[in-house]
Amino acid sequence: MTIMLELDTILKGESLLTLKALHDSCIDLIFTSPPYADNRKKTYKGIPIKDYVNWFLPISCELKRVLKNDGTFILNIKERTENGERQTYVLELILEMKRQGWLWTEEFIWHKKNCYPGKWPNRFRDAWERCLQFNKQKKFNMYQDAVKVPIGDWSIKRLANLSETDRRRDESKVGSGFGKNISNWLGKKLVYPTNVLHLSTECANRGHSASFPISLPSWFIKLFTKEDDLVLDPFIGSGTTALACLELNRHYIGIEAMDNYHRLAQDSIDAWESKNNGKSRTLDLWALLK
């Protein structure tokens, strides 16, 4: 059977089933924020906590299949508190995904600078989420220069006038193996970031609220893909990942099961394209054989 899939579309359907239509090893980056576990049945897309790992594992299996060998999977997730405890399904999911063959390469912290206000007697506001990085192999594409950040203010004074030791390689006195030549830093404007991201959550701009700001997928898209690469979000929700791809000239495939979210995502994309119609990218036709 041959399925023709257009790039840059939001497919409507359940993730697991829809993923099966995709070809092996065609995706450069998977970025997603799956529905969080929730025991309240009536909640949108809530998966009961006790079922979460078993619900996700078949999906991550498909994700591993469709990801290129040098591609990356970023999973934005945070475990709920229930009964006063942090639940452990995310930890268990990491362990199970490793058994599935994934490498757990890194855990980025998304620090939400303006997190939801509130006060509880036994805990503070939760201001961070995990962005778990998984890979299929130790070698993967990473374009570190694309996410460099301005060097700190300290450098202005520090590098203003260099001492004698600054001009040669100065070995650490305690034998930590750490030596440096400060003069190499002269004129440096940009440095590499760390694994902690400081991003504000965006408030809703049109009645809906994205679960993450567009800068979150943007950062990972810049870091792990180059232009015209293909990004997959199997739980695209209101379409933020697609918008990030549009802005960064990457192709995207989104999957969304809920009708209202699917429509919302499509509307956002249409709005973006009409606003940027001069820049709008051509819709490539692409054969995904299964």
Add this chain to the structure above:
Amino acid sequence: MTIMLELDTILKGESLLTLKALHDSCIDLIFTSPPYADNRKKTYKGIPIKDYVNWFLPISCELKRVLKNDGTFILNIKERTENGERQTYVLELILEMKRQGWLWTEEFIWHKKNCYPGKWPNRFRDAWERCLQFNKQKKFNMYQDAVKVPIGDWSIKRLANLSETDRRRDESKVGSGFGKNISNWLGKKLVYPTNVLHLSTECANRGHSASFPISLPSWFIKLFTKEDDLVLDPFIGSGTTALACLELNRHYIGIEAMDNYHRLAQDSIDAWESKNNGKSRTLDLWALLK
């Protein structure tokens, strides 16, 4: 057998063995940063990754015994990368400690603003560590007002930048009990912090350096204990937790196996007490029956 233990001392010995001498349910807060896993044999106190969970579990069992029912255990830890992957022993430890009866109440993030430099092809600098909160029961002591911060990002940063020595200097100048900076903030609105802490590591040229800044234990001591409460650090290293207790008028018990670290801790404490001899607290004698 009756053992008389003085409060405010650093016991010399292995953690597991030394803990057995402590009475049940006598500790208000355990704060510790155990030796991190390390495969390099020659490194100080390195525990091989594969043995880490089994090494720690008997200790956490004793910690649970000596902790009061409404007390808190804060575990500062971060897993190593090995073979290009984040290792999973910390995740496994959380799961095992839950089986031991601990509640995993919260995970605080310590964001290290001045993390270790370096550049690698497949990862960025690691700028955060876990501070895992465990409790024996759902109701525990938490003094949230003690760690309120002035509203606004600017002041949060400023507070984080304020080192303990800064505070001491200010206090000694003004003598009012308030540093001058803090008094400036008195008119401003105080808000509760989040579960993300922004603190720099101290890496002074003092011959030694603690693996964490004193502001890290200080924050948790203020949050989870009141004056004259008892804090335990079963891997006290260079004594930072004890210094935090001295400054905050809490009692402490430290445990340290390595002779040089034990001496270092004692020296730091002696230095603090001679510098603050007016304020030095009396050494209470306290019977810990076993």
Add this chain to the structure above:
DNA sequence: GTTCCGCATGAATCGATAG
């Protein structure tokens, strides 16, 4: 007594080379 400026240090990690 205060500000300014020099500088040592760090729970790091990867790849190459050697045993």
Add this chain to the structure above:
DNA sequence: ACTATCGATTCATGCGGAA
């Protein structure tokens, strides 16, 4: 093939002494 050692890379801070 597998393990142990070693060199290379790199940013931001607090402390101490000078101005």
